[in-house]
Amino acid sequence: MAAPNKETLLDWYRQMVLIRRFEERCAELYQQGLIGGFLHLYIGQEATGVGAVAALREQDHVITAYRDHGIALARGLDVNALMAEMLGKATGVSGGKGGSMHLANRDLRFWGGYGIVGGHLPLAAGIALKAKYNEEDEVVLCLMGDGATNIGYFHESLNLSAVWELPVVWLVENNQYGMGTSVARASGATEIVQKAMAYCCGPDGRGMAVGPRLDGMDVIAMYDGISEAIEHARTKGPILVESLTYRLEGHSMGDPQRYRTKEEVEEFSAAGPIGRFRNHLIEKYKNIGSRLDSIDQEVLDEVEAAVEFAQNSPDPTFEDLTSHVYVD
């Protein structure tokens, strides 16, 4: 695994800022009533998504839950089409039929965001089975929340991936809460990677590997950790990895956040992933400040242009309403 060069690091910085600005703009549009339904922001978790997705090779697959904007952006889905989906437009990535929770782009092997907690885990196993069945060198990165590790789907999917030795990296984004319930109040094991031990160590050492607990606020640590996990999944089989991260906004819009203190949020905010990475870059590369500033500005413009694109896009039609229920 080659250490990322300066341009790569700058690209990760750009992606993280893009996610942040995209999410802030979505929040505004939600307040204005232009985005409906549930809106789950990725603010605070940018380093996890960007670092993990950066570790994927082109042929690899990624799938996640409903907190999916950041993963979609990191995988390179078109910003305009993503914003258009938020606004329910015909030009959206899912034609306005999926919404915030159901973004996908099959060509980029982003198999989507899924609104049912844990529901996409067996899909990840199935996609990995395809790779194994066809003897293709492909790995599936399946992200999920800490809350998802308590649902039956998690246990059935991890177990099957162990028995069938499927090339899956199961990545838990432990942002410490599932809605308002902290990990300690919802999970028997609070170090979530330990759950892999239930499915590890079959005959010949076969089974689920207990992966590392990564610093999910450090994009480079995420990249390194997931790169190793992908190598493990390719050559040995499934692995469970945990990212320690934090959701800086509410679970979804309008969350009164009675389950945590302002002080706690402020503490994590001060150590947020973007500021931390920016400082790292400034320390590492002399005179990079102006590059970073211009990236900040470019991203602002890009998001503004996406909002304009989305607002000027047509609504889906009656024909769209009834299309794609079945293959004709």
Added chain:
Amino acid sequence: MADTPITIREALSAALREEMRRDERVFIMGEEVGVWGGTYAVTRGFLDEFGEKRVRDTPIAEMVIAGAATGAAMAGLRPVAEIMTINFAFLALDAIINHAAKVRYMFNGQFTVPLVVRTTTGGGKQLGATHSHAPEVIFAHFPGLYVAVPGTAYDAKGMLKAAIRDDNPVLFVEHSTMLQRRSPVPDDLDFTLPIGKSDVKRQGDDVTIVTYQKGLEWSMAAAEQLAKEGIEVEIIDLRWLRPLDLEPVFESFKKTNRCVIVEESLPHFNVGAEISAQLQEHMFDYMDAPIKRVSAMDIPLPYSRELELMALPSADKVVAAVKEVLGG
């Protein structure tokens, strides 16, 4: 080629074997499909012929059986997943209904799910309340999924081959007490039956009976008794609960002006409810008598042989219903 009389079990086996030989992407997964040879012996000998890659025993984990098969189908394989009995498919409802049936629509046609979920239905074997459901109508509620309910060996083979070749998800429901029923079936490797076509199984001018699967047997037996009394019923076998083909029902009703719907499921919100609603909507001017439904009684099925027989429909109950709509 001559049509050979074979059992439903043999017809299902032949359909699966022929389709697996024809298309490398077709594979089987489920509990006891391999080493055991299938709970109902449909896949006996398959492991020897096709090997572990294509005949995949799974853990007892219905959520991931249905979910992983869905993911594999989305990724380009053509899984035939087996859920041992439909009673256990309740655990897989989310995977089947929220995922298999919806991903195509939700992501605006980006994904295709060429999946068949085979399962067995029906009571009558003294298995008690949890193991005696005939709830296939529940699955027919949801757009995005097809539901097959064959009642003869001929139909079972042609419909299963069609389901495997189709690009939409199909719940393929077999009746556990009818697997030994025999009828002539074409040997032609490309014999398939169209999806969503009902079939007139008996002609008559007096009363239209609409039914499927086990109801077909009760209705055929009733028809013989009634014929002795000079009453000729027309029997329409739905074969598919979705797509639901009511054209032959309407045509028949124009002639008979009377209808009885016979099914094994429970009376509340059942197939008969849907069909009577459609008859009054489209055929009101042809209606000479209230439409009558014959179904199981509105209770959980009991163990006792005597009680179970009381709770289930029967040829006698069909005879009584036919006489009632004739005003007898």
